[in-house]
Amino acid sequence: MRIPEDTLREMLRLMYTIRAFECRARQLFEERRLRGSFMGALHSYEGEEAVAVGACIGLRPDDYILSTHRGHGHCIAKGVDVKFMMAELLGKETGISKGRGGSMHMFDPALGLLGGNGIVGGGIPLALGPAFSAQYRHTDQVTVCFFGDGAACQGNFHESLNLASLWKLPVIYICENNQYAVTTPVNESIAVANVADRAAGYGCPGEVVDGSDVLAVYRAVTEAVQRARGGAGPMLLECKTYRYQAHCMVIPDRRDPQELARWQKEHDPIRHFERYLLDQQIMDEAQQSKLNEQVHKTVEAAVTFAEASPLPHPSTVAEHLWAED
Amino acid sequence: MREVSYVKALNEALSEEMARDESVFLIGEDLVELGGGSGATKGLAERFGTHRVRQTPLSEAAFVGLAVGAAMTGLRPVVEIMYVDFVTVCMDQIVNQAAKLRYMSGGQLTIPLVIRSQGGGGTSEAAQHSQSLEAWFAHTPGLKVVMPATAADAKGLLKSAIRDDNPVIFLEHKLLYATKGPAPREEYLIPLGQADVKRPGQDITLVATSFMVHKSLAAAEAVADKISVEVIDPRTLIPLDIDCINTSVQKTGRLLVVQEACTHGGFGSEIVRRVTEQCFGALKTAPRVLGGANLPMPFSHPLETACIPQEEKIIDQIERMVTDA
Numbered sequence: 001m002r003i004p005e006d007t008l009r010e011m012l013r014l015m016y017t018i019r020a021f022e023c024r025a026r027q028l029f030e031e032r033r034l035r036g037s038f039m040g041a042l043h044s045y046e047g048e049e050a051v052a053v054g055a056c057i058g059l060r061p062d063d064y065i066l067s068t069h070r071g072h073g074h075c076i077a078k079g080v081d082v083k084f085m086m087a088e089l090l091g092k093e094t095g096i097s098k099g100r101g102g103s104m105h106m107f108d109p110a111l112g113l114l115g116g117n118g119i120v121g122g123g124i125p126l127a128l129g130p131a132f133s134a135q136y137r138h139t140d141q142v143t144v145c146f147f148g149d150g151a152a153c154q155g156n157f158h159e160s161l162n163l164a165s166l167w168k169l170p171v172i173y174i175c176e177n178n179q180y181a182v183t184t185p186v187n188e189s190i191a192v193a194n195v196a197d198r199a200a201g202y203g204c205p206g207e208v209v210d211g212s213d214v215l216a217v218y219r220a221v222t223e224a225v226q227r228a229r230g231g232a233g234p235m236l237l238e239c240k241t242y243r244y245q246a247h248c249m250v251i252p253d254r255r256d257p258q259e260l261a262r263w264q265k266e267h268d269p270i271r272h273f274e275r276y277l278l279d280q281q282i283m284d285e286a287q288q289s290k291l292n293e294q295v296h297k298t299v300e301a302a303v304t305f306a307e308a309s310p311l312p313h314p315s316t317v318a319e320h321l322w323a324e325d
Numbered sequence: 326m327r328e329v330s331y332v333k334a335l336n337e338a339l340s341e342e343m344a345r346d347e348s349v350f351l352i353g354e355d356l357v358e359l360g361g362g363s364g365a366t367k368g369l370a371e372r373f374g375t376h377r378v379r380q381t382p383l384s385e386a387a388f389v390g391l392a393v394g395a396a397m398t399g400l401r402p403v404v405e406i407m408y409v410d411f412v413t414v415c416m417d418q419i420v421n422q423a424a425k426l427r428y429m430s431g432g433q434l435t436i437p438l439v440i441r442s443q444g445g446g447g448t449s450e451a452a453q454h455s456q457s458l459e460a461w462f463a464h465t466p467g468l469k470v471v472m473p474a475t476a477a478d479a480k481g482l483l484k485s486a487i488r489d490d491n492p493v494i495f496l497e498h499k500l501l502y503a504t505k506g507p508a509p510r511e512e513y514l515i516p517l518g519q520a521d522v523k524r525p526g527q528d529i530t531l532v533a534t535s536f537m538v539h540k541s542l543a544a545a546e547a548v549a550d551k552i553s554v555e556v557i558d559p560r561t562l563i564p565l566d567i568d569c570i571n572t573s574v575q576k577t578g579r580l581l582v583v584q585e586a587c588t589h590g591g592f593g594s595e596i597v598r599r600v601t602e603q604c605f606g607a608l609k610t611a612p613r614v615l616g617g618a619n620l621p622m623p624f625s626h627p628l629e630t631a632c633i634p635q636e637e638k639i640i641d642q643i644e645r646m647v648t649d650a
């Protein structure tokens with residue numbers, strides 16, 4: 001599969017953006033915490049960038065995705081402007097969900113982003129809907145549903161995979177296996193070696209993918225998308241990955257620091273892809289660092305935008321509940 | 326006007342709406358041959374095809390989730406949950422997803438969804454097939470709650486529910502399906518949020534829901550020679566036509582709410598709260614709720630009967646409230 005160079009550069013830009021965004025969001029969180037104010041729960045996607053970017057870059061704007069509590073990466077990869085995301089993190093009226101959602105609930109239906117979820121696994125049944133809807137309306141849109149290794153242990157996973165496969169719904173389930181659900185390692189929660197192995201039980205294909213290799217994710221998802229668009233039904237992909245930060249900002253990280261260091265050294269998705277672009281002579285170091293600088297500027301502009309934006313007025317609190325309002 | 330059964334009225338509403346709007350589809354268990362738990366969907370698969378009448382595996386979380394996701398992406402699903410008691414296994418999709426997605430997305434998502442189900446006791450089906458759970462839904466901002474008591478209301482309200490752009494919980498009663506009443510053959514709508522004075526009166530306002538409307542009307546008739554009872558069916562709990570109830574209480578000075586749901590924490594208390602706050606000066610005696618026993622519904626007939634408000638009890642309560650003052 002030949003991938004256009006522009007697409008490769010865009011992949012790097014998106015991965016840089018996710019990392020810079022997450023890093024800056026953590027800083028804001030810390031600053032606010034020191035001042036005694038809350039910014040809700042913040043789940044960093046650092047370390048997992050290749051999954052969202054590899055999965056979303058080949059999707060069309062009218063394809064749907066369902067995201068998770070750890071969803072900033074998915075939003076950025078699907079094309080959301082980081083300034084509206086940053087404003088949402090700060091609870092501003094200009095936020096992508098007008099300050100009603102926060103970190104875990106970013107939506108942009110125009111870009112096919114049908115939202116994160118505060119309920120672990122909550123998006124797994126929901127994803128059947130846009131897939132069914134596309135089938136019903138005879139469009140060839142596909143739906144990608146991200147969920148974690150923890151979510152894979154929810155009962156609705158079984159119901160949904162069975163129904164998706166039974167009705168050949170155009171949905172791709174992507175398990176982001178980052179090895180932990182808060183503090184619980186996968187080998188204490190999942191009875192088989194790979195979540196993808198379970199696909200056999202639903203009569204659909206499953207595949208384990210190196211989640212630190214953006215091109216591997218891209219290839220696997222592209223194949224799954226082609227199948228789904230062609231009417232062959234769902235697929236279960238499992239991307240093995242690792243999160244660099246604690247589960248969220250307020251939970252102490254008790255993982256083995258050597259384990260983290262090993263993942264960072266051997267499997268960092270960004271370093272890995274930078275080397276690839278160098279080797280292929282697609283982008284040299286200077287071009288890469290220039291791109292990264294631009295990305296940091298964009299993220300900084302997003303912070304400026306977010307901080308300058310007004311908070312929602314309390315008199316508007318009841319807006320957006322009912323369709324007729 | 327012709328007489329029609331409650332279940333046939335529901336069937337007509339579904340059929341008319343499916344004919345009018347292709348985006349309307351039905352989903353639930355045993356809908357095709359059996360016509361669902363009540364027979365309300367009988368014949369619809371033959372008429373509209375099984376792609377619009379989707380018979381599912383026993384996977385309430387999956388198919389409710391599917392419906393919510395389909396509603397977000399342009400369809401108008403009508404879900405059937407065989408018994409309202411089974412909502413416990415898909416409550417997340419209703420309470421955390423359907424009810425909240427519009428608000429959390431800052432108004433970006435629209436969820437035109439109807440969930441039909443049947444509640445109520447009286448058929449010796451014991452505690453897991455006899456509940457009246459309307460208060461659970463009414464307690465969740467973002468859901469409309471409809472409880473038709475007659476064939477005419479069932480048809481007009483279901484059609485409005487299907488056309489509504491919000492999630493609507495539509496609660497039928499298992500003892501009502503076979504009951505007959507006058508209902509126009511042709512198309513008509515009853516707006517959500519409009520109570521109906523089922524019997525005008527002067528001495529006491531009796532607000533009743535679902536099957537209790539009929540018992541209350543019988544009780545009102547039984548005391549008619551000495552007490553004039555006004556019987557009001559709110560028909561929808563959310564939105565609630567409190568003005569209609571208040572106007573009546575201003576006239577009668579007395580309020581009795583009769584509900585089949587267990588008394589504590591029930592919606593009757595909510596009606597009493599609102600009337601007390603708004604019509605305190607007009608009240609001649611303390612408002613009361615006559616509800617079901619605060620017990621799991623027992624199986625054995627005499628025990629079950631003892632748990633559900635019966636006509637004699639309603640008569641007794643009316644007499645005490647009117648003579649007490």
Ligand SMILES: Cc1ncc(C[n+]2csc(CCOP(=O)(O)OP(=O)(O)O)c2C)c(N)n1
Nearest residue numbers: 070118119120148149150151178180181182
């Ligand atoms: C139904 C539910 N149970 C528990 C939680 C609390 N919780 C939030 S994230 C999380 C871990 C999720 O693990 P995983 O699915 O692997 O995703 P990860 O955080 O690793 O990305 C838990 C237990 C929740 N939000 N929802």
Ligand SMILES: [Mg+2]
Nearest residue numbers: 148149180181
């Ligand atoms: Mg995990």
